[in-house]
Amino acid sequence: MGFSVIIYVGDIMLSIKNLSVKVEEKNVLNNFNLDIEDGSIHVIMGPNGVGKSTLSRVIMGDNNYKVTNGEILFNGEDIKNMSVDARSRLGIFLAMQYPLEIDGVSNQDFLRTAISSHEGKRVGLYDFIKRCEAASEDLKMDKNLIHRSLNVGFSGGEKKKNEVLQLKLLKPSFIILDELDSGLDVDSLKIVATNIAKYKKDNPNTSILIITHLSKILDYIKPDYVHVVANGKIIATGDYSLSQEIEKNGYSEYLAKSNIILEDKNNE
Amino acid sequence: MNKILVSRNKIECDIDSIICKDNVVTFRNSGEYVLEYTESGEYNITFNINKNIKIIESSFDNDLIINNNYIIDNGSLNVVKFYNNQSVNEIINIDLLKDGDKVDYCFANICKYEERYSININHKCKKTISNITNKSIALGNSILKFIINSNVYKDCIKSVLDQNTRIVTMGECDASISPNMFIDLDDVEARHGSVIGAFKEDQVFYLMSKGISYSDTLKLLIKGYILANMSVHFELRKKIIEIIDMYWR
Structure with missing residues (x-):
């Protein structure tokens, strides 16, 4: 248990420097710093309402989160003023905690448009179906889900599998998993997590940022670094053992060390 | 017909x-x-x-x-x-x-x-x-x-x-x-x-976060909205899609 000194040796894929973020006039991130090197897996843990999901939204470019200070560099390029879609096409992928339901927009149309946008040309129907079928099979997804409205009527597990299906088809180089494990039963978690682990194995330079409350997902996707966030900044960093320590004893010790008293917050 | x-x-x-x-x-x-x-x-x-x-x-x-x-x-x-x-x-x-x-x-x-x-x-x-x-x-x-x-x-x-x-x-x-x-x-x-x-901001964000441009996002949302539960013949469906593509190219 305790603070670790981390020495980065590879190229930095994502570098967040002194980032401060406001949501509805409230400071959520305060001079937040994080470097993620090529091929590394980082985990962000922390109590509710400390800014974990905010971080994922800000990296992706959600306009509802106002960056008041700092930089977000992706492969050395400042992406702070880049549009959401451009960030995605650069290789950033956000698997959302609550994937949205969009009635009328078919999953198939959505996926085909997304792949075509990434590849810069309209992907052929046969090619698309082939790719989709292979990826759906890996995820043990019902083949009919592809023909239904995007996430409409999907179970919690099916929604999360659909996020991972997108990931497999869009082939990002930087993946953010925002509480991917929430709402998943043990079997679905295993399928989803092993698919991500397989993707990482096949694409070793891919970096992953996992935002989670639980360490179960980390049994399948072994992290290089675990960070504890509170009051909008990292207050502790360690390795996999830190996540196990937190699972066992909670955050109180780390919060006390940093003199942080949290309000009771159930929603981030 | x-x-x-x-x-x-x-x-x-x-x-x-x-x-x-x-x-x-x-x-x-x-x-x-x-x-x-x-x-x-x-x-x-x-x-x-x-x-x-x-x-x-x-x-x-x-x-x-x-x-x-x-x-x-x-x-x-x-x-x-x-x-x-x-x-x-x-x-x-x-x-x-x-x-x-x-x-x-x-x-x-x-x-x-x-x-x-x-x-x-x-x-x-x-x-x-x-x-x-x-x-x-x-x-x-x-x-x-x-x-x-x-x-x-x-x-x-x-x-x-x-x-x-x-x-x-x-x-x-x-x-x-x-x-x-x-x-x-x-x-x-x-x-x-x-x-x-208007269309919900979070829907626009979700689609764009998967790499789809703003205009293509609107197209997807509008097609989905207009064509949902509209059981029309192929010719009309094609025409509606052409019109949407024309407005939001």
């Missing part, structure tokens, strides 16, 4: 299953019929429905003044309609005359300038059913008005009425919906929903 072409001077249909006389259309057989307004003008058509009839209506780039009646007398009617016109002033009257008569009315349009719709549904018998759905996109500074009046007369027990209207605004348009239900008894099932506003 059973096609009916409507122009200023005549209603054209060369199929035996329809009788067209003095602006009155009577259907001999149940089935699906396609109706297109081929030019601008003032129309006053009465459709007599005593079978199970589906009418797919469309109009493109016209200035229309319409006052049509659908008289359902021991039958069911399914209207699926798409407009992309210059201007429209339309009054629709739907009468449900016999026990158990039913109408499913699904309308979608892209409004460029000024369009006004008044839809009157008259439940005149027991166990009659009306499902009215309007889905609109209002562009720029356009004016778009809906008045929907559902009337359930005395003794028409066990009737079911549903009105659902949504206008998606794509600019500073003047849009309004007046949903009215005049019900003269207790034993009916009535629902209505009316929504005016």
Whole structure:
């Protein structure tokens, strides 16, 4: 248990420097710093309402989160003023905690448009179906889900599998998993997590940022670094053992060390 | 395809299953019929429905003044309609005359300038059913008005009425919906929903976060919105998609 000194040796894929973020006039991130090197897996843990999901939204470019200070560099390029879609096409992928339901927009149309946008040309129907079928099979997804409205009527597990299906088809180089494990039963978690682990194995330079409350997902996707966030900044960093320590004893010790008293917050 | 072409001077249909006389259309057989307004003008058509009839209506780039009646007398009617016109002033009257008569009315349009719709549904018998759905996109500074009046007369027990209207605004348009239900008894099932506003920001964010540009995101949302539950023939579906692609290229 305790603070670790981390020495980065590879190229930095994502570098967040002194980032401060406001949501509805409230400071959520305060001079937040994080470097993620090529091929590394980082985990962000922390109590509710400390800014974990905010971080994922800000990296992706959600306009509802106002960056008041700092930089977000992706492969050395400042992406702070880049549009959401451009960030995605650069290789950033956000698997959302609550994937949205969009009635009328078919999953198939959505996926085909997304792949075509990434590849810069309209992907052929046969090619698309082939790719989709292979990826759906890996995820043990019902083949009919592809023909239904995007996430409409999907179970919690099916929604999360659909996020991972997108990931497999869009082939990002930087993946953010925002509480991917929430709402998943043990079997679905295993399928989803092993698919991500397989993707990482096949694409070793891919970096992953996992935002989670639980360490179960980390049994399948072994992290290089675990960070504890509170009051909008990292207050502790360690390795996999830190996540196990937190699972066992909670955050109180780390919060006390940093003199942080949290309000009771159930929603981030 | 059973096609009916409507122009200023005549209603054209060369199929035996329809009788067209003095602006009155009577259907001999149940089935699906396609109706297109081929030019601008003032129309006053009465459709007599005593079978199970589906009418797919469309109009493109016209200035229309319409006052049509659908008289359902021991039958069911399914209207699926798409407009992309210059201007429209339309009054629709739907009468449900016999026990158990039913109408499913699904309308979608892209409004460029000024369009006004008044839809009157008259439940005149027991166990009659009306499902009215309007889905609109209002562009720029356009004016778009809906008045929907559902009337359930005395003794028409066990009737079911549903009105659902949504206008998606794509600019500073003047849009309004007046949903009215005049019900003269207790034993009916009535629902209505009316929504005016832009597409939700979080939907736009979700689609864009997967690499889809803003204009392609709008296209996906609009196609999904307009075409959802619009059971139209391939030719019309293709035309609607072409129109959406033209507006949001």
